[in-house]
Amino acid sequence: METNKCYLAIDIGASSGRHILGWLENGKIRMEEIYRFQNGLHKENGHLCWDIDHLAAEVVAGLKQCKKLDRVPTSVGIDTWGVDFVLLDAQGNRLGSSAAYRDSRTEGVDKIVYEKIPEKELYARNGIQKQIFNTIYQLTAIQQETPELLERAETFLMIPEYLNYLLTGVAMNEYTNATTTQLVNAKTQTWDEELLDLLDLPRKIFGELHMPKSVVGPLSDKVASLVGFQTTVVLPATHDTGSAVLAVPAEGEESIYLSSGTWSLMGIERLIPDCTEISRKHNFTNEGGYHYRYRYLKNIMGMWMMQSLRREFKHAYTFEELYQLAHIGRYFLSTVDVNDASFLAPESMIRAVQDYCERTGQEKPETECELLYCIYHSLANCYARTVAEIEEVTGRKYDIINVVGGGCQDRFLNHLLKEETGKKVYAGPVEGTAIGNLLVQMLRDGVFADLNEGRRAIVRSFDVKKVD
Template sequence: MKSYIAVDIGASSGRLMLGQVQQGKLTLQEVHRFSNGFAMADGHDRWDVDHLVHEIFLGLEKVKKMGINAVKLGIDTWAVDYVLVGNDGQKLEDPISYRDKRTHNAIEELTSDLPREYIYEKTGIQFQDFNTLYQLYKENRQLLSQADKIMMMPDYLGYVLTGNAVTEITNASTTQMLNLRVGLFDKDLLGKVNVSQDQFPRLVEAGTILGNVSHKWHEKYDLPEVEVITVATHDTASAVVGTPGQGDRWAFLSSGTWSLLGTELNVPENGLQAFHENYTNEWGAYGTYRFLKNIMGLWIAQCVRHELNDKYSFGELAKLATEVKPFAQFIDINDDRFTNPDNMIKELQDYCRENGQQVPETPGELFQAIYSNLSLFYANELSKLDEILGYHIDTLNIVGGGSNVGLMNQLTSTLAQVDVIAGPSEATAVGNIMVQMVAATEVNNLDAGRQLIADSFDLKRYHPEASQYGEVLSQYQAFLSKQTKEMV
């Protein structure tokens, strides 16, 4: 029986998940979990990547103690952040987090020379001020000139483990610097941020064999034999691989710290309507494109829970939310003010006061406001997706931690008039492992892998309900439209 390890690292935590096929079903087991987070250092919010490397090896030691002597391993993380590596092969400094404030106004500055339409036509990627393009635009020029290599976060971790450097395409596409037509980094955009093509390791597809963990690490840790496979290293790309979508008219919602809502296409959609709605064409595994919208997601809920001193579990907060009437206020969940405020509860309350909305006070009111407005935003984006694609999405597959929030799933189904299939909650780890299994020829292809996923996990289904909230979505859309006009 083959053993696969998914190293899945998010903004707040990471884990090592063991995957095996037993009696025709894929099984998952969490082997090791550890904390992650950025902290202020040298004037910027930075990630401690040495900590992440150490925790990966601690997890692999646990795998060895389980009696498993050989595994395959894939790494996925969040997107856009990078590590600068010098000529000696060592990082120049700890990488800066995408939530750092250095890129404020970077889009406006860079696009004063290159029109947004020009950049979108080249890359098909939505405009977000934390994209790698704008991070590099604001990077310390002297430090950047010292960088022999620029490595995306999961590629850097793979490099530390094996000594081999690559740039995996699903994560590289989120930089907003890959040219859709050429399939390489765009020279015009690289020139604008003072970097060159040869500063990036070679581009590879998901499923590429990276190599074995270097011998030096076996001397420091008691490890099994580990072959590293470069999976779909952007966690959303892995989550979409791990989504059991079937047919042609399904959409996905990867619901975690961020919400990524969209569909899987065989050709990119970078026309004017997609540009105006700020949809993105991130490259996926096996020649696909993730046509999606980036939405703030459960980051807001995570912050609020923490500010409530972690007194309640998410399950308890969801229960309290069900006791509160939904849609008591309209909130633009994607407003930049919610990206990294000093106090999320105060930010939500101030937003409601400023817009003449009912102010949520209790934990139940706060979480009902978050969940109901996320549902409204999802339904609104699904209607836009229908318009761009020219057909109605029939089924929304919700994966990730948000798939466990029944209240939000049901509201989304009713508001958007779509069937919702929720699960698996561990889609990112599942997709990570699935790419490894295809590379190891244990699974034939992506379709076969998704069928195995559907057969292996308990999926919950939600159907549109008749409700008294029939006009709520149109009212919310009018509210968002008014907000946009006032900003302009």
């Protein structure tokens, strides 16, 4: 099915956001980025927070650009990172600050949660990897610090859901992102009300979970008037990794994927969750995916460390120059645990890496070459360990690793990945998250009959390179 229709993916990451138009042409998915904006954290009331008003304004600004270009989309889908949320009162007003996952408010909160439900039992219910910034710990931190906010709350919305609400006036929760809260039961695939009661969290704020392809609604009259057109807001996999995995150009069961960006997410696609104790000890997560698939994966710190280093370097190196510098530093042997909490939001990433090496009795990196190779090598080591764990837990061997997302452009890291794992590595597509977002909108509109047909179109449409 080919039409002249186009669809708009609004893909928002921790450092930037993009409006990307997509359409089908001669059997291939075509895309064009029409708007880009910056995102970041700021201090508010002593906490690291997102500027939600800024994000909302940029979403509208990108919609206006569609009108300016005379490219009115049939539908719009928004995806962002997971775990973060807003609370609304009875009038639909936002309560409190929009604290970010990098904020320190959840430190030590896990102990409070485990007094109410043991960690093993919690994992057996939802199969979600323990990350101290998961929504379950953020909500518990609110209970401790500002309980009146939960008492006044009527609605819980994750970040993309809140942006949808601002566009349409419809408050709707989406399944794939909801699973990152650690509050969704892996078997029933809905909010775990028994768990909510154990944690003293109000059931009423959590709405029915809707699957990708669900229609949120048309733009509100106010927003439609503002942007100059009417369209339909549709739920993609609103968690960016859920969208990115849809763009993996192979059947998920046949390969390991690495969604490479600010965060790295490495795993496989499964039809049945694994909430066993073995899986918990390996710290794997069972995040919800399209059509109740499961993204069985690990969260790994990712390119955040490299981005932070780059900001601290005095010279604004190009990516090619960074690769060359890292190559020069290949003599340096010290490595770090990239998932160590000290790297989550340090004032200086350089100092954090040096301190870690000193703390663990290793040589401290001093030059830019040594710092870069230390992080590159550490990331590749972590990926290789994760591959080995996936194969151990599943009892299967995988020959291929598909790298999608912006990080797939990092030739140096891709080469190290191949070197460390001994697997065939394929890089691309780059805009994996936006492609997955667009794919769901096209599936809803009948452009593709099913996911397999859509994935075959992705293979035809985008450059995927074998890493030599």
